[in-house]
Amino acid sequence: MNERNERIHGVACTFRQPAAVFRAAEQVRDAGWTKWDVHTPFPIHGMDQAMGLPRSPVPRLTLLGGVTGFVTGCLLTWYTNAFDYPLVVGGKPFWSVIFPFPVLYECTILFAAFGTFFGQFIFNRLPRHHHPLFDLPQFARVSDDTFMIVLEASDPRFHVDESRNFLQSLGGSEITIVRD
Amino acid sequence: MAHAPDHASERPAILDKVRPAELPRSPLILNHRGFHWITDKVCGIVEEPTPLWWKVTFCVALFIASFTFIGLTYLVSTGTGTWGLRSPVGWGWAIVNFVFWVGIGHAGTLISAILCLLRQKWRTSINRAAEAMTIFAVMCAGLFPLFHVGRVWFGWWLFPIPNQNGIWPQFRSPLEWDVFAVSTYFTVSALFWYMGMIPDLGAIRDRATTWWRKTFYGLLAMGWRNGNRQWSNFEMAYLLLAGLSTPLVLSVHTIVSFDFAVSNVPGWHTTIFPPYFVAGAIFSGFAMVLTLMLPLRAIYRLHDVINQYHIDNMCKIILATGTMVGYAYATEFFIAAYSGNAFEKFAFVNRAFGQYAWAYWIMVSCNVITPQLFWFKKVRENHALVWIICLFVNVGMWFERFVITVTSLANDYLPSSWGYYSPTIVDIFTFFGTFGFFSVLFLLFVRFLPLLPMAEVKMVTPQADPHAH
Numbered sequence: 001m002n003e004r005n006e007r008i009h010g011v012a013c014t015f016r017q018p019a020a021v022f023r024a025a026e027q028v029r030d031a032g033w034t035k036w037d038v039h040t041p042f043p044i045h046g047m048d049q050a051m052g053l054p055r056s057p058v059p060r061l062t063l064l065g066g067v068t069g070f071v072t073g074c075l076l077t078w079y080t081n082a083f084d085y086p087l088v089v090g091g092k093p094f095w096s097v098i099f100p101f102p103v104l105y106e107c108t109i110l111f112a113a114f115g116t117f118f119g120q121f122i123f124n125r126l127p128r129h130h131h132p133l134f135d136l137p138q139f140a141r142v143s144d145d146t147f148m149i150v151l152e153a154s155d156p157r158f159h160v161d162e163s164r165n166f167l168q169s170l171g172g173s174e175i176t177i178v179r180d
Numbered sequence: 181m182a183h184a185p186d187h188a189s190e191r192p193a194i195l196d197k198v199r200p201a202e203l204p205r206s207p208l209i210l211n212h213r214g215f216h217w218i219t220d221k222v223c224g225i226v227e228e229p230t231p232l233w234w235k236v237t238f239c240v241a242l243f244i245a246s247f248t249f250i251g252l253t254y255l256v257s258t259g260t261g262t263w264g265l266r267s268p269v270g271w272g273w274a275i276v277n278f279v280f281w282v283g284i285g286h287a288g289t290l291i292s293a294i295l296c297l298l299r300q301k302w303r304t305s306i307n308r309a310a311e312a313m314t315i316f317a318v319m320c321a322g323l324f325p326l327f328h329v330g331r332v333w334f335g336w337w338l339f340p341i342p343n344q345n346g347i348w349p350q351f352r353s354p355l356e357w358d359v360f361a362v363s364t365y366f367t368v369s370a371l372f373w374y375m376g377m378i379p380d381l382g383a384i385r386d387r388a389t390t391w392w393r394k395t396f397y398g399l400l401a402m403g404w405r406n407g408n409r410q411w412s413n414f415e416m417a418y419l420l421l422a423g424l425s426t427p428l429v430l431s432v433h434t435i436v437s438f439d440f441a442v443s444n445v446p447g448w449h450t451t452i453f454p455p456y457f458v459a460g461a462i463f464s465g466f467a468m469v470l471t472l473m474l475p476l477r478a479i480y481r482l483h484d485v486i487n488q489y490h491i492d493n494m495c496k497i498i499l500a501t502g503t504m505v506g507y508a509y510a511t512e513f514f515i516a517a518y519s520g521n522a523f524e525k526f527a528f529v530n531r532a533f534g535q536y537a538w539a540y541w542i543m544v545s546c547n548v549i550t551p552q553l554f555w556f557k558k559v560r561e562n563h564a565l566v567w568i569i570c571l572f573v574n575v576g577m578w579f580e581r582f583v584i585t586v587t588s589l590a591n592d593y594l595p596s597s598w599g600y601y602s603p604t605i606v607d608i609f610t611f612f613g614t615f616g617f618f619s620v621l622f623l624l625f626v627r628f629l630p631l632l633p634m635a636e637v638k639m640v641t642p643q644a645d646p647h648a649h
Contacts, residue, residue, distance in 0.1 A: 001352055003337050013303075018643070018644055018645070019646045019647065021646075024645035024649075025408075027569065037407040037408060038407070038408040038411050039217075039405060039406045039407050039408070040406060040408060041215060041383070041406060041634075041635060041638055042215075042379075042413070042634075042635040042636070042639040042644060043408070043411040043412075043414070043635070043639060044408070044637040044644070044646050045639075045644075045645065045646065046646065046647075047408050047411070047646075048408070048412050050646075051408055051409075051411050053408070053409065055416075056412050056413045056415075056417075057413075057415065058413050058416045058417045058420065059420060062420050062424075067276040070468070077351045080340055080348035080351070081348065081350065081351050081352070084348065085346065085347055085348055085550050087350065089350055089352045089353075090352060092352050095185060099351065100352075101358065102354075102357035102361060102431070102435050102438070103310075103351055103356070103357060103360045105427075105431060106361050106364040106428075106431065106435075107359075107364075109364060109368065109424050109427065109428045110364040110368065112420075112424050113367070113368040113372075113421060113424050113425075114373055115291040116420045116421050116424065117371045117375055117417065117421070118417075119413075119417060120375060120413050120414055120417035121402070122482050123413045124410045124413050126402045126403055126404065126410075128401035128402075128403040129398060129399070129402075130403070130405045131403060131405060133405060139386075140386040140387065141386075142384045142386075142406050143219075143379070143382050143406055144215065144216055144219040144383065144386070144387075145214065145215035145216040145219065149437040150315070151406075153384035163327075165225070171640035174291075179592045
């Protein structure tokens with residue numbers, strides 16, 4: 001990375017059609033870029049493959065949450081009803097996996113949902129209320145009907161002029177340098 | 181199959197000439213509306229100056245909600261004796277209203293989760309509002325058991341929090357299962373609703389012109405940037421939450437039905453309760469979705485996004501679940517007769533012909549007969565009629581819970597302990613007010629949050645397909 005890139009976040013360009021940004025994304029992927037992203041108003045079907053993204057890691061936290069929830073439910077019902085204050089109710093055992101099963105089931109789902117919800121935030125690095133892209137006037141249209149490709153300066157392939165030319169060759173318009 | 185003669189596997193030549201019939205799919209969005217139109221339409225609802233109808237309705241809703249406030253204040257300051265509960269009916273309107281409101285919530289989760297897993301694209305138009313309905317309905321539902329405990333300031337004893345008495349909740353009780361089911365349901369529905377809303381909140385933020393709107397929607401949008409690396413995690417999380425909500429929603433009304441089924445009261449102690457309750461919940465919930473969406477569609481001119489196809493589908497689900505509920509009523513009678521149990525037989529004859537027969541026949545006519553009108557296309561296309569039928573379904577489903585709860589308790593085993601239950605004015609005030617409470621919350625949602633999931637609606641338009649051109 002050369003010195004004048006230090007204050008540059010990257011280069012952005014916009015597209016009007018999902019098909020155009022889809023083809024462009026495939027070309028960026030094939031050119032070997034790693035630090036880049038496609039911003040779209042809605043998730044485009046097949047874009048993960050077009051960008052060469054791996055499968056999302058969110059399910060790992062879902063599984064972790066689910067297992068934690070089940071174990072928490074077991075420990076909670078066992079500790080309260082069988083260990084700390086054992087009470088004979090209806091001739092049922094102090095603890096078994098059967099009678100508190102609704103509780104274990106709900107705890108599993110609750111914790112798995114928390115794992116999923118926070119997993120989405122963790123892997124997306126959110127919340128982050130400031131980002132260089134928010135300074136671009138055309139970025140406001142990305143949540144409406146515009147599609148944007150951003151090549152980031154942290155990519156080893158990045159060079160301001162070459163990257164601009166590359167985006168131009170992909171058919172992008174409104175090519176802009178994004179300042180940090 | 182393995183021994184089939186060879187000539188059977190030979191393909192007749194005619195098959196190569198046969199083409200599958202091209203059946204056009206009903207368009208989800210009419211008039212070829214584009215992405216920008218969708219953004220303008222949905223954000224416009226939030227951005228326009230507060231309309232007069234909203235102000236008037238909001239005031240009326242607040243006034244109605246005050247009835248719940250008055251009812252509960254009187255209850256707390258005087259005691260649960262002010263409700264019509266006395267032996268033998270210790271569960272009256274409170275549990276009826278609780279099950280009624282929880283049931284309504286179920287359609288929201290069905291639309292957001294189960295229809296998502298089944299790839300029903302039409303769900304996107306009604307998804308967000310239905311989820312909001314779920315959350316607000318569960319809030320209304322929660323009020324009743326909370327205040328039914330009597331000393332509401334000890335409501336936290338329902339949860340396993342250490343207290344000065346050194347005792348814990350008792351997990352062998354279905355009522356305690358219910359605490360976990362309903363609180364999990366509320367939490368997961370709220371997470372799912374909020375997470376699905378983040379991209380749309382970002383869209384409103386990006387259009388915001390005023391300081392407070394930028395701050396409010398900016399904070400809620402969490403800095404969402406619509407990047408595909410974000411969408412990838414978002415979509416995975418969305419799918420997983422849908423997958424988690426599906427068993428959740430089925431379990432919640434199952435556990436609500438356990439409140440009844442685990443006891444040994446005639447008419448309650450039946451294995452049919454879980455599926456029967458879930459079908460009824462979805463039935464009443466869809467009726468409520470239509471009750472809310474038909475006026476909103478007319479007010480905000482959403483005819484292109486919520487079109488006849490959506491309304492047809494919802495009517496058909498009401499028809500299907502209503503018929504299932506009717507089938508469950510018949511099965512209950514058959515099993516009661518077949519069981520040879522005198523108390524069980526009596527419980528059902530008593531429902532239909534006893535002192536609460538009036539309630540039973542209101543229930544049957546509203547739940548079983550009325551939705552059968554949805555077989556007719558003419559009826560489904562007459563939206564005023566659809567709306568009225570949905571009101572009947574709501575009334576019928578409230579009466580279903582009333583019939584189940586009250587008839588079984590009022591006339592159980594010993595005739596010497598039979599009684600007749602009537603609600604008091606406090607019961608009526610409290611329940612009536614919850615409609616206002618629900619409407620206040622729903623109106624705030626309509627005014628300040630994206631009513632339709634913009635990103636999801638855009639995704640199901642034909643121009644969103646990157647391979648279309």
